[in-house]
Amino acid sequence: MSELVFDHVTVRFRHHTAVDDVSLVVRSGTTHGLVGESGSGKSTLARVAVGLERADLGTVRLDGVDLGRAARARRKVQMIFQDPFAALDPRMPVGASVAEGLLATDRKWSRADRATRVRELLDLVHIDPARASERPARFSGGQRQRLTIARALAAEPAVLVADEITSALDVSVQGVVLNLLRELQAELDLTMLFISHNLAVVRYVSDDVTVLRGGRVVEQGATDAVLADPADPYTRELLRSIPVLGRPLDLEA
Numbered sequence: 001m002s003e004l005v006f007d008h009v010t011v012r013f014r015h016h017t018a019v020d021d022v023s024l025v026v027r028s029g030t031t032h033g034l035v036g037e038s039g040s041g042k043s044t045l046a047r048v049a050v051g052l053e054r055a056d057l058g059t060v061r062l063d064g065v066d067l068g069r070a071a072r073a074r075r076k077v078q079m080i081f082q083d084p085f086a087a088l089d090p091r092m093p094v095g096a097s098v099a100e101g102l103l104a105t106d107r108k109w110s111r112a113d114r115a116t117r118v119r120e121l122l123d124l125v126h127i128d129p130a131r132a133s134e135r136p137a138r139f140s141g142g143q144r145q146r147l148t149i150a151r152a153l154a155a156e157p158a159v160l161v162a163d164e165i166t167s168a169l170d171v172s173v174q175g176v177v178l179n180l181l182r183e184l185q186a187e188l189d190l191t192m193l194f195i196s197h198n199l200a201v202v203r204y205v206s207d208d209v210t211v212l213r214g215g216r217v218v219e220q221g222a223t224d225a226v227l228a229d230p231a232d233p234y235t236r237e238l239l240r241s242i243p244v245l246g247r248p249l250d251l252e253a
């Protein structure tokens with residue numbers, strides 16, 4: 001089991017409340033989408049989960065353990081960031097970058113085991129393992145994002161937090177990365193908090209959804225139910241930007 005619970009979380013920056021009493025549950029083996037316009041508090045909430053930000057009130061718990069008090073448990077929550085160009089050290093062979101993720105596991109890895117695991121991880125994200133010695137500059141944006149996913153998976157996370165991971169990519173590549181995530185979800189039974197300002201993207205990967213506005217939850221529930229019958233005008237507004245059924249997803253919005 002790996003359930004991530006945000007329990008009445010509030011985060012303030014000086015007099016500004018970025019996250020205001022937010023509660024949500026990322027159920028084990030499911031993807032929870034977090035959607036809302038720019039500045040609604042999505043990234044701040046994600047940063048609290050991985051310990052980059054502190055909650056002023058409330059707790060984030062992984063399987064009952066308060067992550068605010070347990071740095072070790074926080075390593076079980078791994079974040080994938082928006083910009084795959086900034087996320088990989090340009091001087092390092094990509095295999096070495098992926099291997100960095102193994103440091104977050106509690107095991108000691110022999111050189112041979114490490115190399116084998118890196119090959120497996122590259123294979124999992126459909127990057128030719130023979131390219132492990134190449135630098136990031138030789139890879140496209142979409143390939144780099146797949147490399148950062150491999151590095152996050154190397155850490156054997158209980159929960160993955162994906163923050164706008166497709167928004168820096170060309171629209172043609174976004175679908176490839178989203179499809180990979182769906183494939184990994186099915187294969188590895190991933191538990192994931194998936195953040196995007198784009199409801200079409202969230203709908204594509206999420207079992208449950210929380211809609212944030214101005215740091216507050218305005219709507220929450222099973223994705224299908226929420227999108228079929230949104231109770232809040234703001235969600236209806238976000239939905240209007242999604243193309244009707246039968247037309248391709250507008251992943252660029």
Ligand SMILES: Nc1ncnc2c1ncn2[C@@H]1O[C@H](COP(=O)(O)OP(=O)(O)OP(=O)(O)O)[C@@H](O)[C@H]1O
Pocket residue numbers: 013016017018036037038039040041042043044045197
């Ligand atoms: N370190 C900080 N210091 C002060 N204010 C901050 C800080 N980080 C975020 N904020 C503010 O908190 C609010 C929420 O920001 P946050 O980045 O969480 O929103 P977001 O929904 O992720 O937006 P975006 O989609 O643009 O990333 C914004 O008003 C932002 O300006």
